Each structure stands twice: as C-alpha cells, then as structure tokens.
Amino acid sequence: MARYRTAIIACGTIARVHARAWQGVPGNPVELGALADTHPDARREFGEFFGIPEDKRYADFRQMLDTEKPDFVDVCSWHQQHAEMVIAAAARRPKAILCQKPMAVDLGEADAMLTACERNGVKLVIAYQRPHHAAWLAARELIRKGAIGKVLQVQMDDGGNLLNTNSHNIRLALFLLDEPPAEWVIGAVERTTDGVERGLPAEDACLGLVGLGNGATILIQGNLVSGLGQGCRVIGSDGIMEFDTRHPPDDQIPSDAPMYMPEGPSARYNTEIGTVRYIGRDTNGWVSVEAPWYDAWAHQCQEAVDWVEGRITQPISRGERGRAVQEIMMALYESARKKQRVYLPLKTKVNPLRLMVEDGDLPVEWPGTYERRARIVRGEAMSWHTPGSP
Numbered sequence: 001m002a003r004y005r006t007a008i009i010a011c012g013t014i015a016r017v018h019a020r021a022w023q024g025v026p027g028n029p030v031e032l033g034a035l036a037d038t039h040p041d042a043r044r045e046f047g048e049f050f051g052i053p054e055d056k057r058y059a060d061f062r063q064m065l066d067t068e069k070p071d072f073v074d075v076c077s078w079h080q081q082h083a084e085m086v087i088a089a090a091a092r093r094p095k096a097i098l099c100q101k102p103m104a105v106d107l108g109e110a111d112a113m114l115t116a117c118e119r120n121g122v123k124l125v126i127a128y129q130r131p132h133h134a135a136w137l138a139a140r141e142l143i144r145k146g147a148i149g150k151v152l153q154v155q156m157d158d159g160g161n162l163l164n165t166n167s168h169n170i171r172l173a174l175f176l177l178d179e180p181p182a183e184w185v186i187g188a189v190e191r192t193t194d195g196v197e198r199g200l201p202a203e204d205a206c207l208g209l210v211g212l213g214n215g216a217t218i219l220i221q222g223n224l225v226s227g228l229g230q231g232c233r234v235i236g237s238d239g240i241m242e243f244d245t246r247h248p249p250d251d252q253i254p255s256d257a258p259m260y261m262p263e264g265p266s267a268r269y270n271t272e273i274g275t276v277r278y279i280g281r282d283t284n285g286w287v288s289v290e291a292p293w294y295d296a297w298a299h300q301c302q303e304a305v306d307w308v309e310g311r312i313t314q315p316i317s318r319g320e321r322g323r324a325v326q327e328i329m330m331a332l333y334e335s336a337r338k339k340q341r342v343y344l345p346l347k348t349k350v351n352p353l354r355l356m357v358e359d360g361d362l363p364v365e366w367p368g369t370y371e372r373r374a375r376i377v378r379g380e381a382m383s384w385h386t387p388g389s390p
Contacts, residue, residue, distance in 0.1 A: 004095070004305070005033030007070035009061045009085055010077035011046035012037075013376065014100050016256060016266040018074050018127070019050050021297030024270070029305050034068040036061035039378055045259040061085060065092045072304065075099040078198040078373075078384055079163060083109035086124070090116040095308045096123035098301070102167045102329070103322035105200055108349030110326040114319050125304050125315065126322025130168055130230065131175040132299040133274025134291035136243060140176050142289065148280050149238030151177060151214075156232045157221040161202035161372075162329050166222050169232050170210075171325045172243065173218045176234060179321065181213040186341040187220070187332030189353065192365040197372045199385025201357040208332040220332065231275075239280035247272045262376045270295050337361065 006022055008015050015035075022030045034056040037043045043057040058064035065073065065088065073089040075082060075097065083104050089097050090113075097117065103126045104110040117124040130136065143151065154176065156169035174180065187208035195202050208220035231243035247253065247268045254267040274296070276289035303315040327344060333352035335342045356362045371383040 002028055002031035004030045004071035004308075005068070006030050006072035006074050006098075007034040007036070007064055007068055008032065008046075008074045008076060009036045009064075009089075010075070010081070011035055011039075011042040012076065013263055013266045014269075015046065015074070015076035016049075016259070017269040017297055018076055018098070018100070018301075019046075020267060020270045021295060021301045022072075022074070023050075024295045024298030025302045025305060030072060030301070033070055034058065034064050036064040041260070041378060049256070049259055062088055065089060065094075069094075071095045071308075073097045079105050080199055080385055083113055086113045087116040090120045090122045090124075093120050094122060096125060096304050098125045098127055098304055099322075100127045101171075101322065101325075102126075102163045103319070103326045105163070105354075106349060106351040107323075107327055107330045107346055110323045111349070114323060117319065123304070123307055124319030124322075125300065125307075125317045126319055127297075127300060128168060128171040128317055128322065128325070129269075129296045129300050130172055130245065130272075130274060131316050132296035132303075133245075133272075134294055134296075134299075135276045135289050136172070136175075136274045138291040139241060139243065139276040139278070139289045140178075142278065143176055143234065143236075143241065144178070147239065148234065148236030148241050148278055151216045151234055151236050153217045153219055153235045154232050155219045155221070155228070155235065157225045157228045158230060159223050159226065161197050161204075162206050162220075162222050162332065163200070163202070164197055165230070166206075166220055167325055167329060168230055169228075170218065170220065170328055171321070172232055174321065174324055175316065176232075177212065177214060177216060179324070180216070182210050182218075182324065182328050182331070182344050183213055184211040184341050184343045185209070185328060185331035185335050187335040189333065189336045189362070191353075191357070191362045194364045194367055194369045195372055196369060196383070196385075199371065199383050200351075201354050202372065203353060206332060206336075208328075208335070210328055210332075218328075236280075239278055239283070241276065241278035244275045245272050246275060260378065270297055272296065 154173035210218040
C-alpha cells in the first residue's frame with residue numbers, strides 16, 4: 001500500500017523515466033497521484049500509460065498543487081522553468097521536491113530555489129542520477145580506500161553543451177571525491193553559431209579547469225575531444241579509474257508506445273548500466289568493478305523517501321549538491337566573460353553566457369537561431385521557449 005502520492009509536472013520523455021523510478025522503489029511506497037502539462041496530448045498519453053485518472057490530469061500545475069496537495073512533487077520541465085516551478089511547489093509545502101537536472105539556468109535561481117525550500121521546510125533533490133549507479137558507488141569506496149592513490153585530476157570530455165551533458169560529469173567528479181569545495185575556475189567558450197538548447201543560449205564548445213579544496217582538479221572538455229562520454233577518467237598518484245555508461249539494445253528495452261517517442265524508448269535511462277574499470281600499482285592490468293545492478297533513478301527516489309522518513313540525513317542528490325554543480329558551470333562562463341580566473345564563492349548571480357550573448361560579446365560567425373532540442377517539441381513550434389527569453 002502506497003504511503004505517499006507524487007505529482008509530476010511536465011510529461012515529456014524525462015517524466016517517463018521519473019515515473020518508472022517512483023514505481024520501481026521497493027515496496028511501492030509512492031504512487032503516481034497526479035500530473036500537469038500544458039499539452040493535452042501529453043496529459044492524455046502519459047495519464048493513460050501510467051494509469052493516472054482523467055480527473056487527476058491538469059493543464060495548470062499550480063491548480064494541481066493546490067487541489068491535490070501531493071507529498072512529493074517531481075519537476076520534469078525544461079531548464080528555464082525549474083526555478084519557477086520548484087519555488088511554487090515549495091510554497092505549497094510538500095514533503096520533498098525532485099527536480100530534473102540542471103538545477104537552474106543561473107546561480108541566482110539555484111539560490112532562490114534553496115531559499116524557498118528552506119523557509120517552507122521542504123526537502124529538495126536534484127536529479128543527477130548517475131552517482132546512484134551501483135558500480136559507481138562501489139568505485140567511490142575503492143577511491144576512498146586508495147585503490148589508485150591520491151586523486152590528482154578528474155577528466156571529462158562529453159559532447160553537447162555544458163548544462164545538458166557535462167553537468168552530469170561535474171556532479172560525478174564531486175561525488176567521487178566526497179564533495180570537496182571548488183576554490184577557483186578558469187574557462188573558455190566557443191560560440192560560432194546561434195544555437196539555443198531548450199531555449200537558452202548554448203556554447204558550441206567549452207574548456208575549463210576547476211581547482212578543488214583537496215588539491216585535485218577537474219578538467220572539462222566540452223565538445224572538443226571524444227572518448228569518455230557520460231563518465232570520466234580519474235587520475236591518481238598510483239593508478240587510473242575510468243567510468244562509462246551503456247544500456248541494453250533497444251529491442252530489449254521497454255517501449256513507450258503508444259506514447260509519442262521522438263527519442264526512442266525513454267527506459268534507456270532506467271536500464272542504463274554504469275561501468276567502471278581501474279588499473280593500480282598492484283592490479284596487474286585492468287580490473288572491472290562489479291556490483292549488482294539496479295535502476296539508479298529508483299535508487300534516487302528511494303533516497304528521497306528515506307530522507308523524508310528520517311533514515312538518512314545526507315542524500316547523494318540533495319539540493320546543495322546540485323547548487324555546487326551550478327556554481328562551477330556559471331564560474332566557467334564567468335571566467336570566459338572576464339577573461340581571468342574566477343575565485344569562489346561566485347558573486348555573479350545571472351548566467352554569464354547569456355549575458356555575453358545579450359551584450360554582443362560573443363558575436364556568431366554563422367547567424368541564425370536554432371533550437372537543438374527541436375526534434376522533441378510537439379506541434380508546429382520549434383521550441384517551448386522564445387530563444388533567449390527568461
């Protein structure tokens with residue numbers, strides 16, 4: 001018997017992943033109680049697929065929150081809506097809010113989200129799911145025990161823009177090193193085209209170096225080189241550890257049909273496998289890290305329930321850790337804007353990349369605005385947002 005009800009805001013691809021995660025928590029303590037989405041097809045498809053009654057499907061998320069009074073609120077919208085929706089949900093005082101990554105589009109929004117949750121006694125979780133992979137948790141224990149010696153640097157080289165892809169890897173680096181504070185960031189960005197990602201100005205490539213309080217550094221190579229993807233390489237004084245992700249073939253993954261499937265089966269995320277291998281002074285070659293598999297998203301939801309019920313006090317994905325990622329990303333942009341190393345805490349509260357674009361400091365070589373996520377938008381629109389709008 002479910003003890004809690006969750007309400008999902010925005011019923012796109014990632015909401016399906018989150019819904020499966022809530023349903024996958026052992027013992028089924030949380031039921032999918034309600035949904036909200038502005039698009040009628042999304043409401044109908046999602047509601048029918050996940051068994052949410054018609055009278056629990058809303059076009060207005062605030063009306064849903066006021067009427068349903070859910071225990072958990074799950075924000076699955078695009079980046080620019082995260083802050084507004086989390087702050088509105090916090091004002092209704094659910095037990096906890098789970099918000100899809102990245103936490104926000106700038107540091108000011110992230111701080112406002114934390115403030116809204118703190119003043120209302122609401123727990124906030126930011127959905128960076130990959131540190132919840134079983135093998136990655138086991139690998140962190142090996143790092144703690146010195147399997148590769150003292151960590152000197154964490155390297156990452158995913159494609160795409162910072163907020164959408166390497167944000168995952170920055171979160172991974174901080175997790176593996178037991179959440180050290182970032183002390184400084186130096187960075188550069190390239191923006192030769194007028195691309196936007198979920199309506200927000202996006203760089204074509206970025207390069208950053210982050211100095212951490214434990215003496216290690218994080219090297220960020222966004223869309224510059226390839227090889228690691230969704231993962232990282234940890235360089236230690238006595239060895240190397242490499243993290244990666246994979247998933248089963250699509251014909252072995254549950255389908256979303258008859259729902260709209262612009263990106264294929266969303267359960268790719270729920271069936272994702274975190275892999276790790278390392279080589280150390282005494283390993284005599286590469287060694288794979290083994291651990292029993294489970295859905296990392298469900299593990300994250302389980303932690304949210306455990307946090308609410310007082311069994312844990314320091315969940316892996318709590319809001320402050322999402323903010324730490326946000327600060328590093330914004331500091332990289334601010335370093336590019338100021339053309340110097342930026343020391344933390346970061347004082348700039350707006351998005352420095354957006355500021356550079358609006359001020360004309362990043363003139364594009366090939367004009368013409370385009371939305372990089374246009375393929376997942378329903379209907380005639382090419383974006384859910386007017387490019388560059390708040």
